[in-house]
Amino acid sequence: MRPGARRRLRQALGSLAFVVFPVAIVLSWRPAGARTDTTPAEVAETLLAESGGVRDRVRFEEFDYSETEGDSEVYRLRAAEAIAFADGADRTFRLKDVAFVTRDAESGRTALLEAPRAEFVPSTKAFRVFDGVRVEGAGVDLAGRSFRYDPLTRLLVSEGPVTAMRGALVARALGGAVESGVGIVRFRDDVRLGGKDDRGRRIALTADAVDLERGGGLAARGNVVLKTDDLVLRGREVERRPAGDGDRVTARGDVVALLARGAEGELDAPIRAAGESLELERDAEAEPSRLGLTGAPARLDLPPAAGSGARQAVAESFEAKLSDGRLARVEVPSSFRLEESAPPAQAGSARVPASRRLEAGRGQLAFGSDGRALETAVLEGGVVLSEGERTRVTAPSATLRSADESAVFAGSGSEKARYEDETARVAADVLTWFRREQRIEGAGGVKTTFRGREGSEVLGGGSDAPVFSESDFLRVRSDEKTVLLTGNVTAWQEENVLRGHSILLDDRDRSLRAEGDVRAVLRRRRVDPKTKAATVETVTASGSVLTHRESDRLLRIEGSASVVSGTWTMKADVTDVVLGPERTIDHAESRGNVVVEDRADGRRGEGAKATWDPRVDAVALEGRPATALDGKGNRMTGARLRFQRGSGRVDVETGPGIPSQGVLRPEGT
Numbered sequence: 001m002r003p004g005a006r007r008r009l010r011q012a013l014g015s016l017a018f019v020v021f022p023v024a025i026v027l028s029w030r031p032a033g034a035r036t037d038t039t040p041a042e043v044a045e046t047l048l049a050e051s052g053g054v055r056d057r058v059r060f061e062e063f064d065y066s067e068t069e070g071d072s073e074v075y076r077l078r079a080a081e082a083i084a085f086a087d088g089a090d091r092t093f094r095l096k097d098v099a100f101v102t103r104d105a106e107s108g109r110t111a112l113l114e115a116p117r118a119e120f121v122p123s124t125k126a127f128r129v130f131d132g133v134r135v136e137g138a139g140v141d142l143a144g145r146s147f148r149y150d151p152l153t154r155l156l157v158s159e160g161p162v163t164a165m166r167g168a169l170v171a172r173a174l175g176g177a178v179e180s181g182v183g184i185v186r187f188r189d190d191v192r193l194g195g196k197d198d199r200g201r202r203i204a205l206t207a208d209a210v211d212l213e214r215g216g217g218l219a220a221r222g223n224v225v226l227k228t229d230d231l232v233l234r235g236r237e238v239e240r241r242p243a244g245d246g247d248r249v250t251a252r253g254d255v256v257a258l259l260a261r262g263a264e265g266e267l268d269a270p271i272r273a274a275g276e277s278l279e280l281e282r283d284a285e286a287e288p289s290r291l292g293l294t295g296a297p298a299r300l301d302l303p304p305a306a307g308s309g310a311r312q313a314v315a316e317s318f319e320a321k322l323s324d325g326r327l328a329r330v331e332v333p334s335s336f337r338l339e340e341s342a343p344p345a346q347a348g349s350a351r352v353p354a355s356r357r358l359e360a361g362r363g364q365l366a367f368g369s370d371g372r373a374l375e376t377a378v379l380e381g382g383v384v385l386s387e388g389e390r391t392r393v394t395a396p397s398a399t400l401r402s403a404d405e406s407a408v409f410a411g412s413g414s415e416k417a418r419y420e421d422e423t424a425r426v427a428a429d430v431l432t433w434f435r436r437e438q439r440i441e442g443a444g445g446v447k448t449t450f451r452g453r454e455g456s457e458v459l460g461g462g463s464d465a466p467v468f469s470e471s472d473f474l475r476v477r478s479d480e481k482t483v484l485l486t487g488n489v490t491a492w493q494e495e496n497v498l499r500g501h502s503i504l505l506d507d508r509d510r511s512l513r514a515e516g517d518v519r520a521v522l523r524r525r526r527v528d529p530k531t532k533a534a535t536v537e538t539v540t541a542s543g544s545v546l547t548h549r550e551s552d553r554l555l556r557i558e559g560s561a562s563v564v565s566g567t568w569t570m571k572a573d574v575t576d577v578v579l580g581p582e583r584t585i586d587h588a589e590s591r592g593n594v595v596v597e598d599r600a601d602g603r604r605g606e607g608a609k610a611t612w613d614p615r616v617d618a619v620a621l622e623g624r625p626a627t628a629l630d631g632k633g634n635r636m637t638g639a640r641l642r643f644q645r646g647s648g649r650v651d652v653e654t655g656p657g658i659p660s661q662g663v664l665r666p667e668g669t
Helices: 003-028 041-046
Strands: 057-069 072-087 090-103 110-121 126-130 133-137 140-144 147-150 155-158 162-166 169-173 175-179 184-196 202-213 218-228 231-243 246-263 266-282 288-302 311-323 326-332 336-340 356-360 362-367 374-387 391-401 406-410 417-420 424-428 430-434 439-450 467-477 482-493 496-506 511-527 534-549 554-565 568-580 584-598 603-613 618-629 635-644 650-653 661-663
Touching (some): 072 110, 090 126, 110 147, 140 175, 162 175, 162 184, 169 202, 231 266, 246 288, 336 362, 374 406, 391 430, 417 430, 417 439, 424 430, 424 467, 511 554, 511 584, 568 603, 584 618, 603 635
Antiparallel strands (some): 090 110, 110 126, 110 133, 126 147, 133 140, 140 162, 147 155, 155 175, 162 169, 169 184, 202 218, 218 231, 231 246, 246 266, 266 288, 288 311, 311 326, 311 336, 326 362, 336 356, 362 374, 374 391, 391 406, 391 417, 406 430, 417 424, 424 439, 439 467, 467 482, 482 496, 496 511, 534 554, 554 568, 618 635, 635 650, 635 661
16 A cells, blocks of 8 residues: 555544544443443342342442431441332332441430341331341440341341340340430340440349340340349349449349359358349449348348348338448338247257247348348337247337347337246336346336246145236246346235245245245135134235245245234244145244234233144243233243133243243232
8 A cells, every 4th residue: 555545544543533432431431320231240149139120220339328307417328339229119229238327316326237238218218237237336236137227216126136245245135126316225035145244243144125225234024034243133124224333233023132242152141032123232343232122022031140040031121231242231111020940059058949030010130240140120019029939029119139149128108018938927118038048137017927837836825826926127037947026026826925125936946035024915724623624814924034945835034024813913033934735834933032912812922932833723932931911911921831812811831940920910900
């Protein structure tokens, strides 16, 4: 080809290229959202294959959708790729490599969702994510197969089992949801949660439903079982909320809780609480500081302590303070019952341990540092304390102390404190029970009934008759079987009465001792030796001290002793009254400065010793000499004088060195 022809060809090709290339560029250009003739294989496999043959579709890259309310963004949806296609009246977006961010306008809380694929409907603003979803929000990382988002409730709900992590906590459930507006992650059906809480404390939880809240709170419902290092809790509903430096745990519905400190695998001072509702406050170290319990009724169970058995308290409500995780103080605002099993038997003790029961209208209980031993109890309103089946104390109010195992029961107005066991009944303004020493003390208007062993005639009454008393003060020692009465004492058995400043009854040797202005009134039988007819007469004895020992059948009056029977009166330093069988008097003997009087005849005798024989109703008076006087001025002396009541006659006997003398005054002189 000629050079000129070649030059013209090159010019034509250059002009053609200049025109065709821009046209090709224009023809091949597609704006964003334009329909595609073909699609990359990767996109076709992940998105277009799900379009179901729908041809009306648009492909996007770097998809970005934002929803706002006013000036605030509510949520934002991003994806690496998107295909939009019409399906009926709605347009549907199929998305790949999705990131969804929702934001609460008021709180500023956000939740981030990431998933390989999603389906989004702009008309409803709802979407579905699937093929392995990860949600990060409210401090929780949540994973599941697929989720649906409802823009009206702003709730992201799983379509299958979920797994979540919040710090060192792991949760699993058959279903779950994220409520981004309030920052709550909800788990539903067969929820299991375990690990460590936000303060590094171990926790395990199972329930039908659990809500995890931002800030560490949680709420569980349906067959809830919560376990920590120092707490096992069961109920229909359980909630945990931060409170100051610690937290507050509440439970409702058939609540059962076990609080215990762990030490080398052993439980330290465990507390079992049961009721309808429970509130437990714990400090920054997870140590319980307050326990509130209510129910119908509520119940606290405590383990045995030194010297006591296991205890159970039942009431409508309890308010407990704890120290170092152990019980320190319990307030019971309404009527309650405290039961204690029999403690272990103490070595060398003859006392058989017995269970105890305490009832009161309200009370305050204080515990020792070990959280087990009951140190004090202040009780009010219908207090009843019983030990075994034989000992019972009642009072309007009471105070119990464990240091000396004592209890003080106080009466109110006309209502006395009362004690009762197998041998004694006591009523007083104030009763004090020293359990360790088996001692009862009463003060103020004391009234008692004391029944000794079978056959006791401690005051000369019938063998089966109890002894009653009234006094200002009482002391009963059960182990010693003694009763001490002091202050304006009056004691009686049947018709026999004894008064004095103090009376001591000893049932071991069946003895009695009365002191201080003693006065005894004895109703005794007298049998006529001739007719054998029995009559009952009153014998009165008085003095400074009166003693009686049943085995000796001897009643002794000392210190200005005086015995009066009918018209007879015998006064002396000491008088012994010897009791006969069947409530009779065998004889009486007075010694020292004896004065005998027969008021019926106006006769009077003085000597060193006098013996009264009630069977013949005569008194023998001895002395050196003995002297007899009558109201007429007659006087007789001798070694022995015998007065016969009702006869007006005195028999005189002589003795060695003691002559008989008489001074008789004729009548009318």
